[in-house]
Amino acid sequence: MAGTRRSDGGRQRTSRRRGASPPAGSRADAAQTVEIGGRRIRITHPDKVLYPSTGTTKGEIIGYYSAIAETMLPHCRDRPATRKRWPDGVGADGRGDVFFQKDLGDTAPEWVRTGRIQHKDHVNAYPLVNDEATLVWLAQLAALEIHVPQWRFDATGEPQPPDRLVFDLDPGEGVSLQQCARIAFLVREVLRGMGLDPVPVTSGSSGIHLYAALDGSQSSDAASAVARELARSLEADHPDEITSSMKRSLRPGRVFIDWSQNNAAKTTVAPYSLRGRIAPTVAAPRSWRELASPHLRQLEFREVLARVARRGDPLAELVARGSDAAPDRLDDYRAKRDARRTPEPVPARGRSRSGSRGGGAARGADDDTEGDRGDAPVFVIQRHEARRLHFDFRLEHDGVLVSWALPKGVPTDPGVNHLAVPTEDHPMAYRHFEGVIPAGEYGAGEVRIWDSGRYALEKWREDEVVVALEGGPGGGLGGTRRYALFRTGREDGAPWMIHLMSEETPHRRLRRGRASAAGEPAAAGPDVPPPMLAVAGAAGALPRLDPAAWAFEMKWDGIRAIARIDVEHCALRSRSGGDLTAAYPELAALPRIVNAEDAVLDGEIVSLGGDGAPSFSRLQQRFGLTAPRDVARARRAAPASYLIFDVLRINGRDCRGLPYRQRRELLTALIDADPGVPAALPEVFAGSGAEAAEASRSLGLEGVVAKRWESPYRSGARTADWRKFPSIATAEFAVIGWRESPSDARGIASLLLAEPAELAMPAHAPDRAGGPDRTADGAAGASPAWHYAGRVGTGFSAAERRAIRARLAPLECARPVAAVPPEARRDAHWVRPELVAEVVAKGRTAGGSLRQPVWRGWRPDKRPGDLDA
Numbered sequence: 061m062a063g064t065r066r067s068d069g070g071r072q073r074t075s076r077r078r079g080a081s082p083p084a085g086s087r088a089d090a091a092q093t094v095e096i097g098g099r100r101i102r103i104t105h106p107d108k109v110l111y112p113s114t115g116t117t118k119g120e121i122i123g124y125y126s127a128i129a130e131t132m133l134p135h136c137r138d139r140p141a142t143r144k145r146w147p148d149g150v151g152a153d154g155r156g157d158v159f160f161q162k163d164l165g166d167t168a169p170e171w172v173r174t175g176r177i178q179h180k181d182h183v184n185a186y187p188l189v190n191d192e193a194t195l196v197w198l199a200q201l202a203a204l205e206i207h208v209p210q211w212r213f214d215a216t217g218e219p220q221p222p223d224r225l226v227f228d229l230d231p232g233e234g235v236s237l238q239q240c241a242r243i244a245f246l247v248r249e250v251l252r253g254m255g256l257d258p259v260p261v262t263s264g265s266s267g268i269h270l271y272a273a274l275d276g277s278q279s280s281d282a283a284s285a286v287a288r289e290l291a292r293s294l295e296a297d298h299p300d301e302i303t304s305s306m307k308r309s310l311r312p313g314r315v316f317i318d319w320s321q322n323n324a325a326k327t328t329v330a331p332y333s334l335r336g337r338i339a340p341t342v343a344a345p346r347s348w349r350e351l352a353s354p355h356l357r358q359l360e361f362r363e364v365l366a367r368v369a370r371r372g373d374p375l376a377e378l379v380a381r382g383s384d385a386a387p388d389r390l391d392d393y394r395a396k397r398d399a400r401r402t403p404e405p406v407p408a409r410g411r412s413r414s415g416s417r418g419g420g421a422a423r424g425a426d427d428d429t430e431g432d433r434g435d436a437p438v439f440v441i442q443r444h445e446a447r448r449l450h451f452d453f454r455l456e457h458d459g460v461l462v463s464w465a466l467p468k469g470v471p472t473d474p475g476v477n478h479l480a481v482p483t484e485d486h487p488m489a490y491r492h493f494e495g496v497i498p499a500g501e502y503g504a505g506e507v508r509i510w511d512s513g514r515y516a517l518e519k520w521r522e523d524e525v526v527v528a529l530e531g532g533p534g535g536g537l538g539g540t541r542r543y544a545l546f547r548t549g550r551e552d553g554a555p556w557m558i559h560l561m562s563e564e565t566p567h568r569r570l571r572r573g574r575a576s577a578a579g580e581p582a583a584a585g586p587d588v589p590p591p592m593l594a595v596a597g598a599a600g601a602l603p604r605l606d607p608a609a610w611a612f613e614m615k616w617d618g619i620r621a622i623a624r625i626d627v628e629h630c631a632l633r634s635r636s637g638g639d640l641t642a643a644y645p646e647l648a649a650l651p652r653i654v655n656a657e658d659a660v661l662d663g664e665i666v667s668l669g670g671d672g673a674p675s676f677s678r679l680q681q682r683f684g685l686t687a688p689r690d691v692a693r694a695r696r697a698a699p700a701s702y703l704i705f706d707v708l709r710i711n712g713r714d715c716r717g718l719p720y721r722q723r724r725e726l727l728t729a730l731i732d733a734d735p736g737v738p739a740a741l742p743e744v745f746a747g748s749g750a751e752a753a754e755a756s757r758s759l760g761l762e763g764v765v766a767k768r769w770e771s772p773y774r775s776g777a778r779t780a781d782w783r784k785f786p787s788i789a790t791a792e793f794a795v796i797g798w799r800e801s802p803s804d805a806r807g808i809a810s811l812l813l814a815e816p817a818e819l820a821m822p823a824h825a826p827d828r829a830g831g832p833d834r835t836a837d838g839a840a841g842a843s844p845a846w847h848y849a850g851r852v853g854t855g856f857s858a859a860e861r862r863a864i865r866a867r868l869a870p871l872e873c874a875r876p877v878a879a880v881p882p883e884a885r886r887d888a889h890w891v892r893p894e895l896v897a898e899v900v901a902k903g904r905t906a907g908g909s910l911r912q913p914v915w916r917g918w919r920p921d922k923r924p925g926d927l928d929a
Contacts, residue, residue, distance in 0.1 A: 096126070099171055099193035103200055110149040110202060114360075116340045118202065124334070124361045125199040129192035131368050132332035134379045138212040140175045140186030142327050143203035146336050150204070154338030161203070162186065169197060175213045180669070180677060181855070188213070189330075204334045207327035211280060219324070221276045222283050224378060225256065226328050227291070228318035230267040232303075232311030237266070237358070241351045243294075243302060243315040244268050248348070249447035250290055252503065254465050255483035257396070259375050260351050262358050264335035264343040267315075268351070269328065273378050275392075280324035281672055285548065285555045287319035289479050293467060306758045307751060325671045331375055334361060345374040389460045392484035396502040404497065405489035436514035439529055440491040441470060441536065446505035453480065453545075453558065455515065455527060460485040464545065464556060470510075470536070471543075474562035477733070480545055482556060511535030523547040523735050526561075547735040557733070588624050589708060589716075589775035591635050591662050594765055594782035602785045603750035605766055611720060612745040612752035615763035615784060616703050617674040618666035619921040623702065625651050626658045632665075634921035640665070642686055644700050649737045655730050662706035662773075663739075667698040673760040674703075676898075680917040701738040704731060708773060716773035723773065749785075756787055763787040790900050790916060793849050794893035794924040796877050798868055799886070807861035810853030811897065812888060813910070814846040814878040816927055846878035849908060852899050855915030871895070896922045 092103045106119030125132075142162045150156040164174055164185045173188040189195055189206060198206065210222040227247055231240040244260055247270055251258050256272040263269050274283065291304035294317060303314045310316075321328045329335065329343050344359040344367070359367070390407065399406035437456040444452050444465075451469050454461035464480040471478045491512060497504045511531045519526040525545045531537030542561040605612075620635040630650040632640040641648075644665060654661075667682065669675030681698040685691045707715050707727045715723055724744065731741045745752040745764075752764045763786035771781035793813035801807040856864070871891035880888070901913040 094122075094196065096193040096196055097191055099169070099191075101169075101193060101197050101200060108149070110146060110204070111338075111340045112149060112152045113154075113338050114340060116361075118199075121202075121204065121334065121340070121361075122196055122199045124340075124365065125195045126192060127365055128332050128361075128368065129195050131373045132330065133189065133191065133195070135331045135375060136189035136206060136208050138175070138188055138190065138214075139208035139330075140177060140213070141189045141198075141330075142186070142207045143198060143201075144205035144207070144336055145201055145203045147202045149202075150336050150338065152338075154336070156336075158336055172197065175217060177219070180675070181857075204336045206330045206333045208330045209324060209327050210283070210322055211324060221274075221278055222280050222322065222324075223274050223276050225251075225258075225272045225274055225283055225287060226321050227258075227270040227287060228263070228267060228321055228328065229270065230311070230316040230318055232314050232316060234313050235315055237262070237268070237356055238354060239301075240268050240315050241356055243298075243317070244270060244351055245348075246294055246298070246302075246448075247290070247317070250294065250467060253444065253446055253448055253450045253467065254481040255392075255396070257502065259345060259378060260348065261331055261343055261345045261375070262356070263329065264333070264341040264358055265329075265337060266358075269331075269343065271331075271375065271378055280322060282555055284319065284322040284672075286481065287322045289555065290467075291317040291319045293479070307754060323671060332364065347374055389458070389485045390487055393486055396484070398501070402497055402501050403495045404493055405487050407487050407489070436516065438488075438491055438513070439515045439527070440512040441510045442493075443508045443510045444503065444505060445508075446497075446503055451510060452483070452507075454486060454491065455525070456488065456491075457520065459488065461488060461490055464558070466558060471558055471560040474560050477557040477559045480556040480558040511537045518542075546733070548733065559733075588622050588631075588633050588660065590637070591620055591622055592706075592774050592776070592782060593635075593778035594784040595778055595780050597766065597783035597785045601783070602753055602764060602766065603748065605749045605783075607748055609769060610749070611724070611767045611769055612747070612749055613705060613765045613767065614742060614745070614752075614756055614759070614761045615765050615786060616664040616666050616742075617676040617762040618664040618679055618703070619919070621663060621665045621702070621921075622708070623647070623650060623661045623663065623704075624658075625654050625656075625661065627651060636921055636923050636926055638921065642688075643682060643691060644702075645691060646695060646700060646738050647702050649734075650702065650739055653732045653734045653737050653739060655732060656710050658709070658711060659707065659730065660709040661704050662708060663702050663704040665700050665702055667700050671760055674762070676917055683918055683920045699738065701740065704739060704741050706773060708775070716775065719770045719772065720767050721769045753785065753787070761787070762790075788900055789903065790898055791910075792896050792898050792919055792922060792927055794846070794927065795868065795891060795895050795897050796846065796848075796893050797880070797888050797890045798865065799851070799853075799884075799888050801861065804858065804861065806865065807858065808856075808865050809887070810851040811864070811915070812851050812876070812880060812884060813849045813897065813899070813913075814893060815849050816924075817845055817847045846893065847908065848876075848878040848880050848884070850910035850913060851884055852897075852910070852913040852915050854913075855899075860915075867895070893924050896924060896927065 092106065093100050094103055103119075103122065106117065106122070108118045109115055110118050110121055142160065144158055144160055146156050146158050148156055162184055164172065164187050168187065172194050173190050174185045175188050176183055176185050187194060187198070189198070189208075210224050210226055212220050212223065214220050229240050229243055229247070231237065248258050251270075251272055258270040258272040261269040261271065278286075288304070291302075295302045295304045301314055302317060303310045304317050304319065306320075320326055331343055331345055333343050335341050335343065340361045341358045342361050342364045344364050350356065394406060397404060397406050439456065440454050440461070442452045442454070444450055448467070451466040452463060453466055453470070454463045463483045463486050465483050466478055466480055468478045494508050496506050511529075512535065513530045513532045515530065516528040518528065523546065526542070528540060528542045529537060530540050544559045544561055545556055546559070548555045548557055621632045621640055624631045624633075628651055630641070630648050632644060632647060634640055647665070665679070666674035667679040669678055678698045679700070681694045682691075682700060685694055704727065707723055707730060709715055710726060710730060715726060718726075727741060745755060747755075749764065749766060756762070756764050763784065766783045766785065768781040771779075774781075793815050795811050796814045797812035799809040799812070801809040868889075868891050871894055873890050873892050876888075876890045877893050896919040898916040898919050899910065899913040900916055901910040903911050905911060
């Protein structure tokens with residue numbers, strides 16, 4: 061195996077057992093072999109100092125990882141590991157040369173287990189730190205830091221939903237670790253109110269991590285959304301101490317609650333990992349009692365080993381496995397409570413009725429109330445004065461009280477929804493519970509019934525519940541109120557919200573159920589106006605725009621579409637007038653979220669990637685498809701969503717003459733949230749242009765669009781009232797030819813591009829490399845209407861190269877439409893300029909040719925005549 065080859069020039073090798081570091085004082089170039097779990101690992105330079113401030117050697121680091129492996133591995137197992145490596149040590153100032161490694165590398169032993177992740181344009185194989193040998197091998201490579209995500213691979217190698225939630229509390233300049241710990245207690249308070257019990261970890265750097273176990277029912281997007289809402293809620297309550305913004309300028313004097321590490325693409329330093337700091341500190345799990353100490357500090361690796369030997373692992377409960385017994389709906393409830401210490405009802409296992417999720421009025425065996433069993437199910441809303449006040453919203457369903465925590469209370473305004481966090485099911489007897497849960501117990505604090513009674517069930521689905529609550533005399537509801545609880549996303553485990561339904565809601569829904577007068581779907585006919593277009597903003601102009609005069613929106617990486625909607629139907633047109641309706645059947649549900657008899661909306665069709673950002677390459681799979689079978693297959697691989705950002709007409713009223721500010725207000729009232737409809741109304745960014753640009757970059761979006769608040773909507777016009785500021789240098793061109801591939805007879809080597817001549821740079825301007833930019837050879841038939849812009853030969857997969865050639869074959873012609881340099885004409889085939897492609901490039905030569913262009917995809921929503929600056 062790779063780990064056993066002799067490459068030490070015949071020097072004697074010493075075989076050592078696990079847990080012991082190589083001896084100090086050996087020659088600097090000495091190599092040894094250790095055997096761990098039947099794996100032999102070659103150790104080089106064991107006495108190399110990796111932490112100069114403490115003299116800590118590589119041998120000691122290997123010894124630490126060997127000794128801590130049994131405790132650390134459960135927190136890393138089956139998670140793809142990225143590493144930060146310091147081959148020459150961290151340096152005397154803690155700033156040594158470091159590089160971040162994601163892929164496995166070519167020198168990995170064959171026995172290292174791996175997990176594969178499909179990225180945007182490639183597949184990476186990541187090591188899985190599942191055994192001590194792998195951990196020691198990484199230490200041998202000076203991989204001081206091991207970073208892992210919050211999810212695992214399953215036995216088949218498929219990524220699973222996250223099994224833990226993490227918050228990274230990062231103290232800004234001037235904030236002590238003790239102040240950071242105070243914020244940790246605030247986060248714990250909220251999490252406990254949500255049914256989660258976090259464990260703190262001093263990060264080994266400057267801050268604190270908080271981990272809480274999840275049950276695997278939520279997606280990474282859902283967990284990240286919940287974490288974000290929690291961070292924002294705490295920021296709103298403690299604005300002088302907390303920030304949830306990614307802006308570094310807001311962090312001095314505050315603790316930054318980084319919620320983003322719950323994203324599936326993000327990683328956090330693993331518990332018990334060393335840190336590449338000036339001293340060999342460790343991401344060390346701690347107790348809450350320690351966190352309250354005024355002497356709290358980061359711990360070094362020897363201290364951590366001693367603590368684990370004395371106290372065990374505070375994080376062990378995070379990976380504890382459940383019982384093999386059949387699940388009981390109240391198992392989670394019982395696991396968090398000790399009947400000897402709390403006055404809450406804790407029925408014995410087996411006394412709850414699990415049943416299916418379909419029933420509405422079944423009673424559980426723990427329901428000891430005989431005198432009030434009516435036909436209607438019951439509800440209770442309890443005011444829970446824990447460390448943080450919240451309300452608990454509980455509905456009888458399948459013999460238990462299905463429960464949500466409402467951190468912001470019960471909504472009283474139909475226009476303001478509140479976060480609703482699902483918690484564990486409660487026993488039916490809990491609907492009568494009032495009292496004080498003792499300090500130190502789960503949910504410690506006073507519980508009082510705010511209102512209770514019976515409810516009429518209108519809908520109970522896995523992603524939506526609609527009920528009419530009939531409150532009791534003197535209760536907080538003040539009578540009968542209708543509420544809808546709904547998931548904010550389509551995935552299982554997506555965050556929930558609670559909405560107070562207004563009196564007109566039923567009538568609005570009824571209108572949507574009626575057929576149109578003609579009984580026919582809305583048509584994307586000539587009365588659908590073309591969209592308004594934005595000009596390219598000048599470089600550096602975005603930060604200077606006044607937020608009082610300009611609105612800032614994110615620029616979405618998709619295709620523009622105008623939607624015409626009536627009570628039952630939706631029709632979609634591209635900016636060039638093409639009918640997109642059949643290509644995106646999932647958007648036929650748009651009428652469900654529009655509060656109007658008819659409307660015309662402006663928006664962007666996108667397909668979200670694994671990082672939650674729109675992926676133009678993913679959306680490419682949907683382009684050009686019309687056959688239902690092809691559309692259905694592509695829809696499964698790349699589901700589409702519609703992001704709405706303007707309204708042109710409502711109930712026959714033309715809104716285009718209204719200022720943008722009023723159109724946004726109309727749009728907010730027009731669009732409902734419905735988790736079953738793949739559409740959203742993105743918010744206008746609240747902040748400066750510079751902050752909007754930074755947010756766009758941090759979220760991996762395409763850029764920013766600035767819109768003047770007072771601007772009308774000018775259909776088909778391109779005006780400076782709308783300005784686009786892309787974060788990546790994309791450009792669009794007509795394809796005028798392709799060059800043959802020397803290695804694939806069915807593929808292409810590159811595409812030849814052109815742009816309208818009026819947009820091109822001067823044909824013979826000097827190139828940066830010196831001399832004139834080589835252009836035309838006077839090719840016969842070249843048209844002055846087109847200017848050659850260069851060729852693109854990278855960014856394609858082999859399958860795309862073949863598909864592109866097949867697509868261009870019907871367009872072949874005898875001559876190029878632009879003057880093409882001789883070196884680009886070799887092995888070229890010419891086509892009529894009917895298709896538009898998008899590329900990203902590193903600028904232009906002085907003569908207008910693209911520098912290092914990379915293919916992004918086709919633009920089926922545009923025609924060559926649409927190309928503009």
